[in-house]
Structures are given as structure tokens and as C-alpha cells.
Amino acid sequence: MFAPAHASRPVPDAPPPVTTATEAGTAPLEVNAAMRAPAGTPSSAGSAPLSNEERRKSASLMRVNHAGEVAAQALYHGQALVSRSPSTRDMLLHAAREEADHLAWCETRLKELDSRPSLLNPLWYCGSFAIGALAAAAGDRTSLGFVVETERQVEGHINEHLTRLPAEDARSRAILNVMRTDEIGHGATAKAAGASELPAPVRVLMRNAARVMTTAAYWI
Numbered sequence: 001m002f003a004p005a006h007a008s009r010p011v012p013d014a015p016p017p018v019t020t021a022t023e024a025g026t027a028p029l030e031v032n033a034a035m036r037a038p039a040g041t042p043s044s045a046g047s048a049p050l051s052n053e054e055r056r057k058s059a060s061l062m063r064v065n066h067a068g069e070v071a072a073q074a075l076y077h078g079q080a081l082v083s084r085s086p087s088t089r090d091m092l093l094h095a096a097r098e099e100a101d102h103l104a105w106c107e108t109r110l111k112e113l114d115s116r117p118s119l120l121n122p123l124w125y126c127g128s129f130a131i132g133a134l135a136a137a138a139g140d141r142t143s144l145g146f147v148v149e150t151e152r153q154v155e156g157h158i159n160e161h162l163t164r165l166p167a168e169d170a171r172s173r174a175i176l177n178v179m180r181t182d183e184i185g186h187g188a189t190a191k192a193a194g195a196s197e198l199p200a201p202v203r204v205l206m207r208n209a210a211r212v213m214t215t216a217a218y219w220i
């Protein structure tokens with residue numbers, strides 16, 4: 001939780017920008033980012049320079065996504081620990097590894113944006129781990145249903161962020177698009193494995209819990 005995240009796949013990169021922004025007031029963000037990027041990280045040449053205000057907005061949204069990935073990993077780890085069948089456990093751990101990629105990509109992007117992860121990440125991890133374990137204690141089919149609902153809600157968050165990101169931030173958008181594809185895959189795999197539909201009150205509870213986390217992580 002406190003060490004840098006490591007990705008098994010490179011950070012998704014954006015296509016080259018159509019125009020080069022040179023207006024006064026834009027931060028030389030991407031030059032600095034390329035200098036700081038760890039070895040093996042593709043260049044962020046796909047993003048045009050962002051103004052300070054755009055950079056702050058992108059950072060806040062990517063901090064929310066980073067916190068979401070901390071929570072996603074914790075949910076999967078908690079569920080895997082309590083899962084009944086080896087096949088369910090393998091599926092959960094495979095998804096958790098992809099969430100680790102997402103976490104590392106968001107962490108890289110936050111650094112590029114001169115920002116930081118949520119200070120409340122330990123809270124998101126511990127709370128989500130407990131919730132994941134609790135969901136799995138209800139049985140594998142319920143646990144898989146929890147995955148389906150979680151990923152459905154994450155997809156909704158990503159869709160919303162794709163509309164809220166500054167238009168110039170193609171780099172963050174490229175990352176979110178690949179994450180979105182993976183999240184849809186996680187939900188579909190869980191559904192195909194026999195997920196049961198969660199009761200409506202549980203889905204509402206999950207949505208409210210996610211709202212608390214995303215609102216807090218935007219600022220803190």
C-alpha cells in the first residue's frame with residue numbers, strides 16, 4: 001500500500017496531438033513528466049500541455065481513479081481470501097493483478113501531473129478488504145455478483161470522468177479507456193462464472209459507499 005505500484009503492462013499512451021499548444025500560461029508539464037518517467041514507461045507525447053487549472057482538474061480526477069483502484073484491489077484480495085472454489089479464487093486474483101496495473105498507471109499519471117494519491121488510501125484499502133471478505137462469506141455466487149455490480153459502477157465512474165477530463169488531456173483519457181475495457185471484462189467474466197444478482201438495497205449501499213470515497217478522494 002505504501003510502496004510504488006508496479007505494472008505488468010506499459011502505461012497506455014495517447015496518439016500524438018493534432019496541434020501543439022504554445023500559449024502563454026501553459027505549464028511545460030509533459031517535458032517534466034518525460035524526465036521523471038521510470039524506465040519502460042512510454043513517453044507521454046500524446047498529451048498537449050495543460051494549463052495549471054486543467055492540470056489540477058485532471059489530477060483530482062486521477063486521484064479518485066487511483067483511490068478506486070486501491071479499493072478494487074482490496075475488494076478482490078478480501079474476496080479471494082474467503083472464496084470457496086479454487087476457480088473463483090484464480091479469477092479474482094487475475095482481476096486483482098489487472099487492477100494493480102491500473103493502480104500503477106494512475107500513480108504514474110498523478111506524478112506526471114505533479115500531484116499525489118489520496119491521503120486516505122489506507123482507509124480505502126482496509127475498509128474495502130473487509131467488505132470484500134464479507135461479500136465472499138455469503139458464497140461464491142454472491143461474491144461474483146458483487147464483482148458484477150462493482151465493475152458496473154466503476155465503468156459508470158470512468159465514463160463520467162471521460163466527459164469531465166480536460167479536452168487536452170489525451171494521456172489520462174488513454175489510460176481510462178484501457179481501464180474501462182478491463183473493468184467490463186472483469187464484470188463479464190464474473191457474470192459468465194455464475195454470478196447472482198445482488199438485492200437492490202445492497203446495490204444502493206454500494207453506490208453510496210462509492211460516492212463517499214470518490215468525493216473524499218477528489219479533495220483529500
Ligand SMILES: [Fe+2]
Pocket residue numbers: 069072098099102179183
Ligand atoms: Fe481497475
Ligand SMILES: [Fe+2]
Pocket residue numbers: 072095099151154182183186
Ligand atoms: Fe476491475
